[in-house]
Amino acid sequence: MNPRRLRAIVRRVVSEIRRDRPSLALLFIAPLVITGLVTFIVRESGTPDVHAGIVSGRLNQVIAGPLEAALRDQGVTVIDLADEPAARTAVADGTVSLAIVLPADLTGSITLVTNGLDPAAEGAQIGAVQKALISAAVSAAGARAPTVTHETVYGVPSDDPITSFAPAIVGFFVYFFVYVLTGVSFLRERTGGTLERLMATPVTRGEVVGGYTIGFGIFATVQVALLLAWSLGTVHVGAIGPLPAFAVGLGIPMAGSPLLAFLVVLLLAVGAVSLGIFLSTFARTELQVIQFIPIVLAPQFLLSGVLFPVSTLPDVLKPLVALMPLGYAVDGLRQVFIRGADLSVPALQGDLAVLALVAVFFAAIASLTIRRDVV
Amino acid sequence: MDVAIRAVDLVKRFGTVTAVDGMSFDLAPGQIYGLLGPNGSGKTTLIRLLTGMTKPTAGHAEVLGVRMPDRPNLARIGYMTQGDGIYPALTAGENATFFAAVYGVEDAARVTEALALVGLADRRGTVAATLSGGQRRRLSLACALVHRPPVLFLDEPTVGVDPLLRVQFWGHFRALADAGTTIVVSSHVMDEADRCDELLFVRDGRVIARGGGAELRAEAGTADLEAAFLHFAGEGAVAA
Numbered sequence: 001m002n003p004r005r006l007r008a009i010v011r012r013v014v015s016e017i018r019r020d021r022p023s024l025a026l027l028f029i030a031p032l033v034i035t036g037l038v039t040f041i042v043r044e045s046g047t048p049d050v051h052a053g054i055v056s057g058r059l060n061q062v063i064a065g066p067l068e069a070a071l072r073d074q075g076v077t078v079i080d081l082a083d084e085p086a087a088r089t090a091v092a093d094g095t096v097s098l099a100i101v102l103p104a105d106l107t108g109s110i111t112l113v114t115n116g117l118d119p120a121a122e123g124a125q126i127g128a129v130q131k132a133l134i135s136a137a138v139s140a141a142g143a144r145a146p147t148v149t150h151e152t153v154y155g156v157p158s159d160d161p162i163t164s165f166a167p168a169i170v171g172f173f174v175y176f177f178v179y180v181l182t183g184v185s186f187l188r189e190r191t192g193g194t195l196e197r198l199m200a201t202p203v204t205r206g207e208v209v210g211g212y213t214i215g216f217g218i219f220a221t222v223q224v225a226l227l228l229a230w231s232l233g234t235v236h237v238g239a240i241g242p243l244p245a246f247a248v249g250l251g252i253p254m255a256g257s258p259l260l261a262f263l264v265v266l267l268l269a270v271g272a273v274s275l276g277i278f279l280s281t282f283a284r285t286e287l288q289v290i291q292f293i294p295i296v297l298a299p300q301f302l303l304s305g306v307l308f309p310v311s312t313l314p315d316v317l318k319p320l321v322a323l324m325p326l327g328y329a330v331d332g333l334r335q336v337f338i339r340g341a342d343l344s345v346p347a348l349q350g351d352l353a354v355l356a357l358v359a360v361f362f363a364a365i366a367s368l369t370i371r372r373d374v375v
Numbered sequence: 376m377d378v379a380i381r382a383v384d385l386v387k388r389f390g391t392v393t394a395v396d397g398m399s400f401d402l403a404p405g406q407i408y409g410l411l412g413p414n415g416s417g418k419t420t421l422i423r424l425l426t427g428m429t430k431p432t433a434g435h436a437e438v439l440g441v442r443m444p445d446r447p448n449l450a451r452i453g454y455m456t457q458g459d460g461i462y463p464a465l466t467a468g469e470n471a472t473f474f475a476a477v478y479g480v481e482d483a484a485r486v487t488e489a490l491a492l493v494g495l496a497d498r499r500g501t502v503a504a505t506l507s508g509g510q511r512r513r514l515s516l517a518c519a520l521v522h523r524p525p526v527l528f529l530d531e532p533t534v535g536v537d538p539l540l541r542v543q544f545w546g547h548f549r550a551l552a553d554a555g556t557t558i559v560v561s562s563h564v565m566d567e568a569d570r571c572d573e574l575l576f577v578r579d580g581r582v583i584a585r586g587g588g589a590e591l592r593a594e595a596g597t598a599d600l601e602a603a604f605l606h607f608a609g610e611g612a613v614a615a
Contacts, residue, residue, distance in 0.1 A: 192458065193457070193458030196456055196460065197518070200426050200428060200449060201450075202449045202478065202479065204446070
């Protein structure tokens with residue numbers, strides 16, 4: 001090994017990176033920001049705000065009184081509900097986040113009802129209620145520790161945990177791959193001289209963005225279809241010779257229409273195409289397109305309910321949640337996957353409307369980044 | 376005289392740098408004009424102003440009687456960029472077909488014609504990335520010609536092209552000009568200049584001299600165009 005040549009190469013590499021400010025920022029600042037954000041979320045994530053409704057049975061005098069007091073000590077707001085059907089309706093329409101149905105006699109168990117859309121957040125709420133129950137049982141002298149059953153309005157709480165995780169993961173990975181593919185392709189268009197040449201033709205900026213959106217939309221359609229088929233389907237293959245029988249596909253249960261799930265992800269993907277075009281303006285190399293991931297995609301991953309329930313995020317970060325397109329897709333997908341929502345459900349309508357607006361907004365700013373003075 | 380291209384007091388500044396500093400000229404149809412000057416003299420910026428790719432800071436440009444920038448007028452302009460400006464993953468035929476489509480050409484025979492003109496008819500199905508450097512330049516030219524534009528801007532078309540291919544290129548340019556196409560070729564290679572009908576010497580964003588090759592040499596009293604350029608640039612002593 002020739003030390004002079006080696007030194008020359010090292011010097012060139014260092015000089016190159018030193019002059020690449022975006023890379024330097026991503027190399028040194030992005031990891032601090034991301035790890036800081038994760039640590040902040042993990043440390044500051046508290047018990048979610050619990051709005052509980054109580055259906056009191058004849059045990060009211062034994063447990064309900066101390067329980068209400070204990071719940072209030074835990075910061076839980078409590079309202080009284082008439083009966084179990086009323087409790088389920090209140091949970092479904094969001095009047096309360098959790099219903100506590102007390103048993104008719106001492107032999108019955110206490111039933112906690114949540115809506116089942118966000119099991120991680122609901123688990124935290126149930127934890128808070130269970131603490132209150134223990135405290136109530138202690139103060140109600142003579143009462144034995146109650147047994148607790150958890151039920152959900154949608155789905156069943158004992159489901160494979162992937163049921164709640166899958167919609168988020170499907171949304172995130174489609175967003176991720178479509179963004180990377182578009183960002184790199186459009187960067188090549190910019191740096192390869194083809195964009196300049198294209199802009200010297202009568203083509204409009206809208207046509208360029210539209211063409212890219214549709215072109216990548218085709219791939220996104222196939223990608224989403226494959227991913228949903230893989231996630232939802234299960235194909236059982238019988239034993240072949242020495243090979244034992246096996247199943248292909250994740251077999252994740254879906255309460256709603258796969259077509260609606262497809263629509264949610266497709267709108268998200270269209271937004272990702274425009275985002276890729278927009279961000280390619282600020283990149284000079286393909287590596288830089290990849291380096292935008294910690295800045296653009298990681299916060300969405302952390303703040304969209306993919307990993308951490310939105311309701312448990314620190315208060316200071318909650319306003320940012322509304323700015324994350326992925327959050328609307330994750331919520332929309334959970335509505336379809338778990339709740340079985342159709343287009344008449346306002347929550348799903350809202351998610352679809354926001355995703356469509358985001359797609360249009362990014363398409364507009366993406367077309368502004370394609371510079372030509374020709375109108 | 377009919378005017379194909381007109382520049383009127385064109386100025387383009389980028390911050391404190393003046394790339395084009397008050398150029399005015401008329402160019403006639405069916406002629407080959409050479410924009411000659413060193414790198415950074417303003418040739419590419421001038422072409423971008425004439426094609427409407429960038430707005431002038433002052434003055435204006437007209438192509439075929441239409442004030443630029445004008446998007447529909449771009450259908451009558453061909454532009455070969457300094458880089459190849461072709462899609463490497465597409466075949467030669469797909470590249471030419473794509474540009475034919477964006478220029479609004481409906482006749483599929485034009486693609487065949489453009490590829491044949493640059494000698495790539497037999498490479499139609501070859502992926503552009505696997506073509507040689509010279510073949511890619513030829514494909515780039517075909518993409519600029521596929522809509523039979525009456526005005527053609529060629530930004531350093533022969534950079535990296537071997538002498539034999541360069542001769543072929545100039546043959547194509549002459550045939551097109553004879554058929555009525557106005558061609559503006561930028562170059563910093565002086566030995567190509569004699570193939571142009573008229574030359575515009577560009578230096579520091581200005582046209583410092585204009586005329587036929589022989590005319591400019593005679594006016595400068597020099598034997599070659601390089602020395603003539605230096606003469607007009609006020610650097611005669613260096614040339615000597």
